[in-house]
Amino acid sequence: MSDCAPTIMWFRDDLRLADNSALCDATSRGPVVCLYVHDPAFPLGGAEKWWLHGALSALDHDLRAQGGQLCIMAGDTHESVSWLVGQVSARAVVWNRRYGPHGRQVDAEIKATLKARGIDACSHPGNMLHEPWQVRTRQGTPFRVFTPWWRAMQAKGPPLPPLPAPDRPAFAVVPSVVRDRLVTPGDLGLLPVRPDWAQGLRAQWQPGEGAAHARLDAFIAEQVHGYSTQRELPAQPATSGLSPSLRFGHVSSRQIWHAVDATGQGDQDIACFLSEVGWRDFAHATLFDFPDLGTRNLRPEYDAMPWRHDPAALRAWQMGKTGYPIIDAGMRELWHTGWMHNRVRMVVASFLTKHLLLDWRVGAAWFADTLVDADAASNPFNWQWIAGCGLDAAPYFRIFNPVSQGEKFDPAGEYVRQWLPEIAHLSDKHIHAPWKAGSSVPRGYPAPIVDLAGARARALAAWKTL
Ligand SMILES: Cc1cc2nc3c(=O)[nH]c(=O)nc-3n(C[C@H](O)[C@H](O)[C@H](O)COP(=O)(O)OP(=O)(O)OC[C@H]3O[C@@H](n4cnc5c(N)ncnc54)[C@H](O)[C@@H]3O)c2cc1C
Structure with a gap:
């Protein structure tokens, strides 16, 4: 395979350029094709769809500012990835891991298909502080209670330091046969019409990596000190409001950890905030170990x-x-x-x-x-x-x-x-x-x-x- 065969960077719940280890891997290998697949087999709620429209537009905008673009495809994930690999003669596909059962199954199937075709498929740590299997009881089993899990998690030391966004990445030329199949966020019909119920969402949120970092910076400057005493009061703007940005991966939990921790280690407010970020990891680790978390009583x-x-x-x-x-x-x-x-x-x-x-x-x-x-x-x-x-x-x-x-x-x-x-x-x-x-x-x-x-x-x- 030619040296300039591209690598496909497959974006999923990691719609950002900075601290994106799969993207860093892809750009270090040569020219890149950036892909997002919108697959009805991964259903989204109405408010998530609204956010996704803005998130894809923002990522495409950020990639274009660097000379690239986001290739958005609609349809079955496996078929879309396989088709694109053939059309651009990709030599590798890379992605950041997801931890839900359906996503893991699809990823494993795609990895097997690609490997059978002699194409490298490489998965990287997803949006967690540490991978779920890295924090275990002494017996090697999953923790069932937050506090000992959190202690074990902290004993592992800080999460990996965040990676910078790739510097002047090279993007592969997207052939016309591929361009003909691509869709825009607007084509995906993610925004509500008749009725347009999203007025309140537009007033409150701005999807995208830039807006997520602005929110993180403002939280650190204005709110984190006082978090432990104010966070329970719904009338106070005392919490970070970062949850949708974490959900779509505009910001990573590692970036949040390091940015907040740097402002005052050991401080009670910071410890309290980081433990809330820890609850998010614990929930994801629980989903990883108990894949039917969403449908069956754990007891x-x-x-x-x-x-x-x-x-x-x-x-x-x-x-x-x-x-x-x-x-x-x-x-x-x-x-x-x-x-x-x-x-x-x-x-x-x-x-x-x-x-x-x-x-x-x-x-x-x-x-x-x-x-x-x-x-x-x-x-x-x-x-x-x-x-x-x-x-x-x-x-x-x-x-x-x-x-x-x-x-x-x-x-x-x-x-x-x-x-x-x-x-x-x-x-x-x-x-x-x-x-x-x-x-x-x-x-x-x-x-x-x-x-x-x-x-x-x-x-x-x-x-x-x-
Ligand atoms: C019934 C119920 C359903 C919930 N559903 C969701 C959900 O779908 N998505 C979601 O992100 N959070 C969910 N939460 C957790 C929590 O309410 C939100 O994460 C939080 O309100 C988000 O606001 P924030 O970003 O300002 O939080 P902050 O107080 O600023 O906390 C920082 C981050 O820590 C994480 N976090 C905080 N509390 C929790 C928690 N209890 N569990 C897991 N992570 C936490 C979030 O990622 C949050 O963004 C749910 C809580 C309850 C009680």
Whole structure:
């Protein structure tokens, strides 16, 4: 094969140029063809699709600024990669690993096909601090509890230092037969039309590597100090908002680690923030070791849970019309922006799985469709944690009371007032329990859909049957 046969850099959930070890490998081998395959066999939620449109456009823009382009193909992954390899006479295909079961299976199949054709196929560490199999118990088994896992993780030392973006990479000429098959982000139909519900997403987010680093820099400059005390307050802009950028790989967890750690090792706020980034790794490691994390209870005794079927209650929860302000504010924040504060995610998930006694998978599916950071590991991991069926889960009997959670974490009602303008006039005393305000509650705001004490007793009775 000729020396100038190109290497295909296959982008997936790593839509960035810096700290991209597969891209560095590809550019060190000679000319590169940059590929992204949009395959319906890897379904995305509505908010993720919106983000992906911007993310692909931003990466293409960044590659063009260097003289290249992003070749976007639509269709079956295996067929697309194989076809492109033949058309450009590639000598290698390189990528960064993914950890979900379907992705791993497809990658293994493609690797086998390429190897059989004599083409090098090389996978690199994905977007984790350390690879899942590098952090194990002394017996070599996966950790089931976060704290010892986190200790073992830290004992491994810092993650690899981030790599710079390739310097003046060479790009292969894309032949016309390939250009004829390429599509644009617009062709993929990722943006919502009729109705265009993405106004709130556009106002809040900008997909792409540049915007992710601007957000990281601003977080380090303005928010990280104070993170440990402010992060639980949904009315405060105290968290990084980096989750969608991590989900799409505009920034790597190694870059975040090193940038934040450099600002003050041992500081309580920094330690707290890095441990949250650690929860993300733990969720991905759990998905790697328990591939059906998204569909099956990690504690099998929960298979017998008598979940209810109640479409009206589910709809009220989804639409933010339960009559409990902290729940409704969170669900409307999600609908409007594609994101929800972590504390509120916990409270709405507890309400769904306990007060409404609905299956966590129903809630996770709604989150997967509406979150811009919807993640195949973090989403089901956290739902299982809240529902009690996760490995290291909160006990089922720990049921968040939405009124006292609101009073504790949104004491002045600022968050609720932002998202529920119809009850913004209520006093602080009634803002988390409007039904106590008598005639000053507007007609449009619903009465509570469940009685908290009765619903809690029902949930505990169901759990005792396990
Ligand atoms: C029911 C439920 C569902 C969730 N679904 C998702 C999801 O689909 N995608 C997702 O990225 N996060 C999910 N989370 C975790 C968490 O809510 C978000 O990561 C966080 O709110 C993102 O905001 P941030 O970037 O400002 O977080 P920060 O507080 O700034 O934290 C920094 C990073 O740490 C990671 N992180 C923080 N908390 C967690 C956590 N509990 N689990 C895993 N990683 C964490 C995230 O990558 C986050 O960007 C879920 C939590 C719950 C309770």
